[in-house]
Amino acid sequence: MQSFTLQRPSGLAEAARLGAEGGEFIAGGTDMLQLMKEWVRTPDRLVDLDPVLDPRIEAGPQGLRIGAGARMEAVAVHPEVARIAPAISEALLESASPQVRNLATMGGNLLQRTRCGYFRDAGVAACNKRRPGSGCAAIGGENRIHAVLGTSGQCIATHPSDFAVALVALEATLHLAGPDGERDMPIHHLYRTWDTHPEQETNLRPGEIIAAIQVPATALSRNARYLKVRDRAAFEWALLSAAVGLEIDGGTVRAARVAMGGVGTKPWRMRxxxxxxxxxxxxxxxxxxxxxxxTEGAVARGENAYKITLMPRVLARALALAGGAA
Structure with a gap:
């Protein structure tokens, strides 16, 4: 790990300014420190967000407000989160380990980087996400965990966040703070799809910070469930996952929200x-x-063809779980 300067801003406004000037953000640090140790990220300046992010978890008639500084474990076990949006609790409890969940922040979870082994190995030259224009080693390499939706000849990396999949299904909104002020963004606008620039992963502006997450309280959110398929029972990223919310009246589906993870270059809404x-x-x-x-639009790349077979099965099971909760 190379040496760096750690900057401690007095508030979000100063943090956003430092970020716009080229500083990279760190809060819990569970992903950033790994990337720095592996020489995938080599920032000269880190801006410490931990003291200035809001850690509160608030519930009201309109839904949940989760501060970006809240720890994953605190959100996962919060009784109001489990009541208003059980899919969030399930997604978080299926994520990482208790030790990581006690440290990692909710904002950082949404912005964690892909688990593609080629991206995380600085010794691999061909990674357009890490070195734009260098190629994609995964396309012709070991790609069992990689995406089948949203891919291109530039990159087939999957997005890793379980939490983000649940938020997409629940139509959450992000409250952002930046150098030019504050704004709200629907969660599905956060992540980009790409053809030529896989290194540009989000639509955040320079220096912009996720300050809070807002989840509406609806019949869909109360009945939503999260299902995850992975290689081992703990501390493993999804091969496939599904977040499903259903509103059922008189035995008929009146509304549905569906998203999948582990299959796309971003959390994938299944409209x-x-x-x-x-x-x-x-x-x-x-x-x-x-x-x-x-599976509409899905493209397999050799070793990940099994995902196309499993997608309808996993999703049908998730729908049955959500339907049983209605």
């Missing part, structure tokens, strides 16, 4: 699946028929 569910009976046949739309 065709949602449309196929509306007005259908809330039963296993309807869930299976709708889940078949999940």
């Amino acid at each position: 065709a699946v949602e449309a196929a569910l509306i007005g259908k009976p809330a039963n296993d046949d309807s869930y299976a028929a709708a889940a078949a739309h999940a």
Whole structure:
């Protein structure tokens, strides 16, 4: 790890200014420090957000407000989070280890970098996400964990956050603070899809900071569930995951929100699946028929072809779980 300067701002406004001037943000540090130790990131200046981020978790009639400085574990076990949006609790408890969850922040979780082994190995020359224009070693290499949706000839890396998948399904909003002031952004606008610039992962402006996450309280959120498939039972990233919220009335699906993780270059909203569910009976046949739309546009790259087979099965199971909670 190379030497660096650690800057401690007095508030979010100063932190945003320092970020716009080229400083890189750190809070819990569970991802950044790994990347620095592996020489994937070599910042000259780190801006410490930990003292200035809001750690509060607030619940009200309109829903949840989760400060970006809240720790993953605190959010996961909060009774109001489990009541208003159980998919969030489930996604977080399926993430990392208790030790990491006690340190990692919610804002940092949304901005963690891909677990692609080629990205995280500084000795691999071909990684467009780490070295733009160098190529993508994963396309013709070991790509079992890689994406089948949103990919291009430039990059096939998956997005790693379980929490982000749940937020996309729940239509959460981010409150941002930047050098030019504050603004709100729907979570699905945070992440970019790319053709030529996979190193540009988000739509945050220079110096902009995630300050809080807002999750609306709805019938969908209260019935939402999170299902994760992985290689081992603990401290493992998703091969596939699904966050599903259903509103069922009189045995019929009236509304649906569906997102999947582990299959896309960002948390992937399944709008065709949602449309196929509306007005259908809330039963296993309807869930299976709708889940078949999940693979539309998916492209396999050799070792990850199994994901296309598993996607409808995992999603149908998640829909059944959410339907049973309704």
